[in-house]
Amino acid sequence: MQLALIGAGRIGQVHAQAITAHPGVKLAAIADFRHEAAEALALTYSSQAMSTEAIFADETIDAVLIASSTPTHAEYFEQAAQSGKAVLCEKPIALDLARTREALDVLSSNPVTCALGFNRRHDPQFSALKQAVAEGRIGVLETLSIISRDPLPPPAEYVAASGGLFRDMMIHDFDMARWLLDEPITFVQATASCLIDPAIGEAGDVDTAMVTLTTASGRLCHINNSRRACYGYDQRIEAFGSGGMLQAQNETETRLRFTGEGGQVEEKPQWFFLERYAAAFAREIDDFVTAWQQQRAPLTSAHDGLEALRLAEAAERSLKEGRRIALDDIR
Amino acid sequence: MQLALIGAGRIGQVHAQAITAHPGVKLAAIADFRHEAAEALALTYSSQAMSTEAIFADETIDAVLIASSTPTHAEYFEQAAQSGKAVLCEKPIALDLARTREALDVLSSNPVTCALGFNRRHDPQFSALKQAVAEGRIGVLETLSIISRDPLPPPAEYVAASGGLFRDMMIHDFDMARWLLDEPITFVQATASCLIDPAIGEAGDVDTAMVTLTTASGRLCHINNSRRACYGYDQRIEAFGSGGMLQAQNETETRLRFTGEGGQVEEKPQWFFLERYAAAFAREIDDFVTAWQQQRAPLTSAHDGLEALRLAEAAERSLKEGRRIALDDIR
Amino acid sequence: MQLALIGAGRIGQVHAQAITAHPGVKLAAIADFRHEAAEALALTYSSQAMSTEAIFADETIDAVLIASSTPTHAEYFEQAAQSGKAVLCEKPIALDLARTREALDVLSSNPVTCALGFNRRHDPQFSALKQAVAEGRIGVLETLSIISRDPLPPPAEYVAASGGLFRDMMIHDFDMARWLLDEPITFVQATASCLIDPAIGEAGDVDTAMVTLTTASGRLCHINNSRRACYGYDQRIEAFGSGGMLQAQNETETRLRFTGEGGQVEEKPQWFFLERYAAAFAREIDDFVTAWQQQRAPLTSAHDGLEALRLAEAAERSLKEGRRIALDDIR
Amino acid sequence: MQLALIGAGRIGQVHAQAITAHPGVKLAAIADFRHEAAEALALTYSSQAMSTEAIFADETIDAVLIASSTPTHAEYFEQAAQSGKAVLCEKPIALDLARTREALDVLSSNPVTCALGFNRRHDPQFSALKQAVAEGRIGVLETLSIISRDPLPPPAEYVAASGGLFRDMMIHDFDMARWLLDEPITFVQATASCLIDPAIGEAGDVDTAMVTLTTASGRLCHINNSRRACYGYDQRIEAFGSGGMLQAQNETETRLRFTGEGGQVEEKPQWFFLERYAAAFAREIDDFVTAWQQQRAPLTSAHDGLEALRLAEAAERSLKEGRRIALDDIR
DSSP: OEEEEEOOSHHHHHHHHHHHHOTTOEEEEEEOSSHHHHHHHHHHTTOOBOOHHHHHHOTTOOEEEEOSOGGGHHHHHHHHHHTTOEEEEOSOSOSSHHHHHHHHHHHHHSOOOEEEOOGGGGOHHHHHHHHHHHTTTTSSEEEEEEEEEOSSOOOHHHHHHHTOHHHHTHHHHHHHHHHHHOSOEEEEEEEEEOOSOHHHHHTTOOSEEEEEEEETTOOEEEEEEESOOTTOOEEEEEEEETTEEEEEOOOOSOOOEEEETTEEEEOOOOSSHHHHTHHHHHHHHHHHHHHHHHTOOOSSOHHHHHHHHHHHHHHHHHHHHTBOEEGGGOO | OEEEEEOOSHHHHHHHHHHHHOTTOEEEEEEOSSHHHHHHHHHHTTOOBOOHHHHHHOTTOOEEEEOSOGGGHHHHHHHHHHTTOEEEEOSOSOSSHHHHHHHHHHHHHSOOOEEEOOGGGGOHHHHHHHHHHHTTTTSSEEEEEEEEEOSSOOOHHHHHHHTOHHHHTHHHHHHHHHHHHOSOEEEEEEEEEOOSOHHHHHTTOOSEEEEEEEETTOOEEEEEEESOOTTOOEEEEEEEETTEEEEEOOOOSOOOEEEETTEEEEOOOOSSHHHHTHHHHHHHHHHHHHHHHHTOOOSSOHHHHHHHHHHHHHHHHHHHHTBOEEGGGOO | OEEEEEOOSHHHHHHHHHHHHOTTOEEEEEEOSSHHHHHHHHHHTTOOBOOHHHHHHOTTOOEEEEOSOGGGHHHHHHHHHHTTOEEEEOSOSOSSHHHHHHHHHHHHHSOOOEEEOOGGGGOHHHHHHHHHHHTTTTSSEEEEEEEEEOSSOOOHHHHHHHTOHHHHTHHHHHHHHHHHHOSOEEEEEEEEEOOSOHHHHHTTOOSEEEEEEEETTOOEEEEEEESOOTTOOEEEEEEEETTEEEEEOOOOSOOOEEEETTEEEEOOOOSSHHHHTHHHHHHHHHHHHHHHHHTOOOSSOHHHHHHHHHHHHHHHHHHHHTBOEEGGGOO | OEEEEEOOSHHHHHHHHHHHHOTTOEEEEEEOSSHHHHHHHHHHTTOOBOOHHHHHHOTTOOEEEEOSOGGGHHHHHHHHHHTTOEEEEOSOSOSSHHHHHHHHHHHHHSOOOEEEOOGGGGOHHHHHHHHHHHTTTTSSEEEEEEEEEOSSOOOHHHHHHTTOHHHHTHHHHHHHHHHHHOSOEEEEEEEEEOOSOHHHHHTTOOSEEEEEEEETTOOEEEEEEESOOTTOOEEEEEEEETTEEEEEOOOOSOOOEEEETTEEEEOOOOSSHHHHTHHHHHHHHHHHHHHHHHTOOOSSOHHHHHHHHHHHHHHHHHHHHTBOEEGGGOO
């Protein structure tokens, strides 16, 4: 697969590394609105800088990975589909439902292999949990708890353009919830506060949130977000059912343990997504390439992006109105 | 302290053992509406069976521990106060707020040392967590998660008279939340399902529930209840703050670990409250006796019972109405 | 059982508490060469101080627990047997084989219920390990590792009279090894150093030691001793076999875990034997009483004391001679 | 660095992968006495099959990695040095001291960058342990315990040519011991049995062994080997000192935990060295390349190979003679 990367920022660099390490993909080109950033990254990974126009016009390029800034996603997404290229798009396609639906319509008319950057589904531990639940290891799933805390809050200017915690951060957890609950979600209840950085509150956002989802059969799901955990990236899932419980625990760099006067000490969790999801990013590329080769659907789809966004909208409305929101009312 | 025990059932037996083991208390008498049950227990613990009338009339008896069936609590509670005896009353005083307030009024007019059976506050691990939070080990407390699952659901006939999951089971977690959050709770949101036993649903109750509390400063608290956990009593607390996280983990009988072809296996959690809270029951008696001797307030109060009940009422209303309930509206 | 306690020092106090808590035993008398120590302890536990002469002469006393200083053990042991009283004797009966054999001969001529204070066999975790090995959970036992470290080294004057690390400290581990290996030990190899306190070396002793035992079928056992572990009492056992591994891990006061910038921290191990073996001391009394009532042998015997001492002698000789010692050569 | 790989067997394949993944090394050629094996591996990794003669004659090749069968190591090692190529040689250089010394003499006369395949020194966890000990985290190191168990015993024919457990398996542990003890080893004591496979015993070897090392200052080190652990590769180290303890624990594929009626279950350890030391093999290549580029010594040296072999010889002699062996006596 000849793959072009659009976006040479932090997440673009993560993908460049994962693409290069994959034996079945060639990093054919890199685009960035700051051309010198594209050139620098191209130098590191033996690729070439190219404009997005040139990329979409180049018939030797099979696929694009969209890792540019959020407001540009939808347009590049549509151009990729229209030029017949497979597309792996970082989430979200857009911050609102209407624009997202437009992009999905373009995809319907121009069907190409399409995956969305919900990287956590590719994490080996979460994959193993999903598989164990599917195999009935815990009997019937009853409740799910997802804890997701970032090590540090983003700067206030980022927050202002982010679409808010539910669309920007909890969107990943909504996707995990949908994937693991494995049946329609019916109701959403949200509670949230600004406890960490007053500037986030002044920007109209929250930094600490708890959301409860209910499914058609009555399963309950708790999502727990904080923009700051001093000990690092806190990424845990607990699935509880009639036959037991599965817990995905935080991972550490090594298993070294020190015992001294102060107690028994193990390492703190890996610091952030670059470390924690390094394997997931590699597997995400592999799933995308393999799906394209085998003409099968990738593990994630553009539709998953739309559905996660609907949950974010519902959570936002629930927070404002102080009541549970029926997901059917979010159109 | 000459202490009389009212109630010779399961929880009464637990208390009889804890009383006997305490060097500062004498189990002076045992009452039960089934007189032979009182006699049998008295035989085991070298005490004597007595009627409640005789107990309240006996001036040598300093204190009563009320461990009879729930509907009798309020009346014995009032009689204890009126006869000037210290009282340790199993929760709840009553299942409704009005009756509870009446009992508290009687206590106001007849002040005696009074403690309520929120045994979990006396658990060594939860005590250590409380103290660490109070000492600022995690900086400013931001969120709290309380998981509380019973090993087995109660029989449907018990459920019918229990007052419902929020009053009967989550009441303990409401008390823990109040104690640990350490500031006024303002809003309550509840979600719940009947997933385990249809008979519980037919009795108008739920068996799986998630509640979110919000405090005056914006702290968030998640409570997670299930009437059944096949692996035993699941009793965990996680306090998260600006400076870190404290986790009270499940306890096991021993720390023995087996490693074999199937993995690395440690024991499942202790089965139920008799095992898990054995130390808490002993410390509860000690706190009661010491408070009485030193004329100080015990760690728990009748007021704590009233406040936990208000939270249960709010949760029930929230579940019915599908919206968050301001605690101020629960009178 | 009417039980008299000889010795009101630290270990005597531990036993006084365990005796009092047992419903089937009455602490009938306490003796100590410092009569006021016996009186003080008798006051605390509602008993009476008495001379050893009076104890052995008192026909209402069924049993004695010998917890006096080591040089007095053998004589009291013999007097107990000769006066027909059951005896629970703190280890060792004597520091040399000859004197120990004399005492055993007296016991042979005057058979009474007799147990030796190898308290660790009664520890719930080690009991569970023993039982799991016996039930074949790890298939055929192949190797055993016993780690035993004290929190602090004893004062040099104690060391001088102690009989040395192998007789004073590792004796417990020799007994555990014999109990768990469950077949004749054939060879002993010892290595040791003085690394902690030069005064111990000047007293002719070591403070750090590793011993390897070999059994008749070729099982290997590693024993690892240190007189000082800054984090507390380190008491671990690992049994490895054809079907897996069992590990007895250190125990902590609670399971509270803190996660912060410095890592994930759990409590250090319980500080010393009073905390770590509190349950074992209680079960030791119970086994002794029950054995006496049922006329069966207790879990430990005077013979176990002799055999552990032979291993200590072999280790000492191996250390001196720099070669493995056949246990058959220790008479 | 243009690197040629000699040996296309299992360990050769591991190295081929690690070499390819390193941005600073080109896998220039692959040799194997089965030429088709070299060709197959060359195809997979875009390299070319070549004879060893051609490799040593090719001036564009900077370095060789010797991963052929043990009896060929010494000769290739010498040819590499004589042709001025850097050499990374799988351990051992030879199975006897005399032949090893000959190879070292050739190296002395033809100094090139030279590393030995003691891959475990490159393991991230053991590296972190080494660094923490060096930084004084546990105060003064007093004892060391190294547990090393393979998942399955090798076939008897392999055993016959292996040089025996001490040279073939424990050699890695001897190297770890030397590296971590960080001072001269003075005495060696060995005990061993054949408990797993009688064919190993018939081949004159053992499959279960315990060795104790003593250092100049009196530090003690326990090494514990078994040829079979049904739960996988058991690779643990415990360093104990005046200020605490460091434990390198087994690693697992994920941190997923299941809790059910049978207990709390985590994964068994990674199965064997390919999984457990994947990161170590990658870091080993990196250290070799970097050392060559910077003209510094690699982390391991040919001398380390010689010294580990002396410890193996001493252990073998100790086992035969039933006494401790002074390392000075092994020449």
